[in-house]
Amino acid sequence: MFALVDVNNFYASCERLFRPDLKTKPIVVLSNNDGCVVARSQEAKRLGIKMGVPLFKVRQLIDQYEVVVFSSNYAFYADISSRVMSTLEALAPEVEIYSIDEAFLDVNGLSNTFGLNNFGQHIRHTIAQSIGVPVCVGFGPTKTLAKLANYAAKHYPATKGVVDLSNTQRQRKLMSLVDVEDVWGIGRRLSNKLRHFGIETALEFANAPAALIRKQGTVVLERTQAELNGTVCDDLEQVPPRKKQIVCSRSFSQRITHLSVMREAVCDYASRAGEKVRAEQAAASKVAVFIRTSPFVKQAPYYSNSATVTLGFPTDDSRDLIRAAVQALETIWRPGFEYAKAGVMLSDFSEPGRIQLDLFNEYSPRPQSKALMSTIDKINHSGKGLVFFAGQGFNKDWKMKRQHLSPCYTTRWSDLPRVK
DNA sequence: TCTGGGGTCCTAGGACCC
DNA sequence: TCTGGGGTCCTAGGACCC
Numbered sequence: 391m392f393a394l395v396d397v398n399n400f401y402a403s404c405e406r407l408f409r410p411d412l413k414t415k416p417i418v419v420l421s422n423n424d425g426c427v428v429a430r431s432q433e434a435k436r437l438g439i440k441m442g443v444p445l446f447k448v449r450q451l452i453d454q455y456e457v458v459v460f461s462s463n464y465a466f467y468a469d470i471s472s473r474v475m476s477t478l479e480a481l482a483p484e485v486e487i488y489s490i491d492e493a494f495l496d497v498n499g500l501s502n503t504f505g506l507n508n509f510g511q512h513i514r515h516t517i518a519q520s521i522g523v524p525v526c527v528g529f530g531p532t533k534t535l536a537k538l539a540n541y542a543a544k545h546y547p548a549t550k551g552v553v554d555l556s557n558t559q560r561q562r563k564l565m566s567l568v569d570v571e572d573v574w575g576i577g578r579r580l581s582n583k584l585r586h587f588g589i590e591t592a593l594e595f596a597n598a599p600a601a602l603i604r605k606q607g608t609v610v611l612e613r614t615q616a617e618l619n620g621t622v623c624d625d626l627e628q629v630p631p632r633k634k635q636i637v638c639s640r641s642f643s644q645r646i647t648h649l650s651v652m653r654e655a656v657c658d659y660a661s662r663a664g665e666k667v668r669a670e671q672a673a674a675s676k677v678a679v680f681i682r683t684s685p686f687v688k689q690a691p692y693y694s695n696s697a698t699v700t701l702g703f704p705t706d707d708s709r710d711l712i713r714a715a716v717q718a719l720e721t722i723w724r725p726g727f728e729y730a731k732a733g734v735m736l737s738d739f740s741e742p743g744r745i746q747l748d749l750f751n752e753y754s755p756r757p758q759s760k761a762l763m764s765t766i767d768k769i770n771h772s773g774k775g776l777v778f779f780a781g782q783g784f785n786k787d788w789k790m791k792r793q794h795l796s797p798c799y800t801t802r803w804s805d806l807p808r809v810k
Numbered sequence: 811t812c813t814g815g816g817g818t819c820c821t822a823g824g825a826c827c828c
Numbered sequence: 829t830c831t832g833g834g835g836t837c838c839t840a841g842g843a844c845c846c
Contacts, residue, residue, distance in 0.1 A: 400846095421814035428814070428846095444813040462814085489846045577844050608820050610844080637816055686813055733815090790814095 391506075391556065392626070393495040394528045394536040395478060395513060398544065400491035401429035403523040404470045405460050408799045408807050416457040420445060423641050423790045424461055461792035469800045473521050481513055486626045494533055496626050510552030530555040533624050534617035537574040538564060538592065558620070565593035565618065575614040580607055592618065632739065633670050638663040639680070639733025642788035646729040652681065653716055654783030659734040660715035661779055664708035665770070667736055668763060673704035674736035677714040681722060684730035695722040704740040707759045708766070711736070712781055 397403060401419040406412050416433035420426065427443050437455055439448050445459075452459060471490045479485050484496035500509055510527035517525050528539025529552075539553040542564055546553075555561050571581035573592050583606050589595050595603075596618040604612045613623040638659040646652050656679055667674055682694035697718040701710065715734050769777050797805035 423812090423814070425813055442814085446812040449812090492846080575844065579843065608843080610819065631818095633817085635817070639815065641814070684813080731814095791812095 391497050391500075391529060391531055392533050392536040393482070393497045393506075393510070393513075394488075394530075394533070394540040395493050395495060395517075395525050396528075396540050396544075397474060397491040398524045398526060399429060399431050399435075400471075400523070401460075401462065401467055402431040402434070404463075404467050405458075405796055406431070407470070407522050408797075412458055416455055417460065418448075418452070418457055419460045419462055420794065422462060422792075423643060424793055425641065428462065459794045461795040463796050463798065465798050465801045466796065470521065470523065474517060474523065474525075477517055477520055478513070481516060484626055484628055486628055487630070494536065494626055497529065506554040506556065507552055510554070511550070514551055524551070526551045528553050528555065530561070531620050532617040532622050534574050534614055535561060535620070538568065538618075541568065541572060561618075561620075562593060565596055566591055568592040570595045573614065573618065575610065580611060583607075633672065634737065634739065636663055636666045636670070636672075636674070636736040637733060638666065639731065639735075640790055641731045642729070643791040644788060645684075646732075646788055647725075647727070649720075649723050649725070651783075651788060652723065652729060652732065653719065653781065654786065655732050655788050656715050656719045656734060657712050657779060657781035658783070658786070659732065660712045661708045661782060663734045663736050664706065664711045664763070665767060667711075667739075668706045668767060670739075672739040673706045674711070675701050675704045675738040675740065676736065677701065677711055677718060678735040678737070679715050679718040679722065679732070680735070681719070681729050681732045683727050687728075690728055693724055693727045695724075697721045700738075704738070707756055707763060708779065709756070712779060716781070 402417045405417055405419065414433065415431070416437055417431040418427045418434050418439060419429040421428045424445060427439055427441065427445065427448065430439055430441065434457055437451055437457065439451060439457070451457065467490060474491075475485070475487050475493060478493050478495065482495040482497060482500070486494040488494055497506065497509065500506070504512070506529045510529065513527050514525055517523065526540055526543040528536045528541070528543050530536035530539045535555050538561075539555040543549045543551050543553040555564065568591060569581075570576055570584055570589055570592055571578065573595065576584070576595070584595060587598070587602065587606070589598055596615060598615070600612060600615065603615050617623050640655075640659065642655065646655065660677070676698055678696055678698040680694070680696035683690060683692050685692060699714040699718045701714055705711065711734075766777055797807075799805055799807055
């Protein structure tokens with residue numbers, strides 16, 4: 391038996407933690423660059439502000455109803471997330487952290503002693519007490535059913551935030567009420583496809599012939615169906631699998647038209663990617679760079695391209711990554727375009743300490759690389775200052791816009807809330 | 811004026827091997 | 829008219845998730 395615990399309106403709930411005055415106010419949180427709405431409080435949802443909508447399209451609604459707007463404050467959300475997760479780890483024997491605001495729990499054995507509904511309420515109460523954010527809990531014999539239960543817990547207030555789907559009749563009843571698109575793993579494309587076959591609800595999907603499902607989707611869809619019917623295809627993963635790819639990409643606050651400026655941005659992303667790969671204790675052999683103009687602006691010509699440099703040896707040294715990234719950039723750069731976004735992608739990781747060299751490889755590790763990189767990372771995480779590579783530039787006019795940023799209440803000394 | 815970022819998995823098709 | 833069989837590896841593209 392699985393439980394899925396999920397924080398309601400996570401980013402918006404975080405912003406409320408230190409702003410009790412906003413308890414009943416509509417709140418939206420924006421994506422990087424203050425571009426799109428990525429989280430909404432219940433009140434904002436009721437106003438009809440849709441997930442993912444560009445800010446300028448709901449400007450009027452926001453002004454009219456005095457919606458409170460925040461830029462994304464990931465340092466803050468990540469800190470609250472880790473508090474929620476460690477609380478959950480104390481409550482259940484096995485926990486899989488699935489995303490910043492969700493975790494699957496293995497609750498086998500707990501049902502007899504506690505009663506699942508009671509246990510769910512206990513989780514809600516504990517997290518509300520110790521962290522202050524609201525969560526919903528769904529129980530089911532598979533992850534997909536636990537997800538479904540959680541969906542019901544969120545959508546039906548009568549459930550008081552906890553739904554137990556151990557019972558097959560209850561599963562079927564709920565599935566008959568839920569749109570097939572709201573099943574975990576079925577997005578817009580697939581649900582449109584399924585609708586062609588008269589499959590509208592989750593129950594119709596669960597009951598459809600497996601051969602049809604396999605034909606219209608892939609094994610992934612087939613597994614989703616099996617999970618809805620109670621067969622476990624996806625087990626709890628307590629140890630997060632090693633990353634296969636690390637991406638650092640951003641839209642610019644203003645268009646880039648000069649190679650020298652783009653070089654700065656790419657350097658910046660490459661060194662950020664270096665930090666990430668070192669944090670993973672991995673080393674990358676491939677560095678890819680992509681650049682593109684805005685796909686939304688119809689008046690200006692569109693250009694998008696990417697290039698990959700294969701290093702021939704795995705590295706976690708920012709200097710290698712930067713050099714490769716700049717080299718890749720120069721092969722795809724075309725003047726005369728207004729670039730809106732760029733990114734650096736690392737892949738082809740080798741396990742730390744196990745570097746496979748080929749016979750003719752001239753590679754010898756840079757002396758002191760490890761010491762230098764870890765010193766840089768340490769300084770940059772100390773909060774006392776920043777060191778960076780000259781290539782990253784000093785002006786950074788392209789840096790993302792965050793005009794509505796809340797204080798880093800829990801992760802920066804100077805931002806600690808004061809009580810007078 | 812203004813449209814996010816970071817991931818995973820699967821499949822098909824091509825290149826290549828014996 | 830006929831044109832082997834079996835395999836690996838890689839990449840691009842499509843789908844999904846939060």
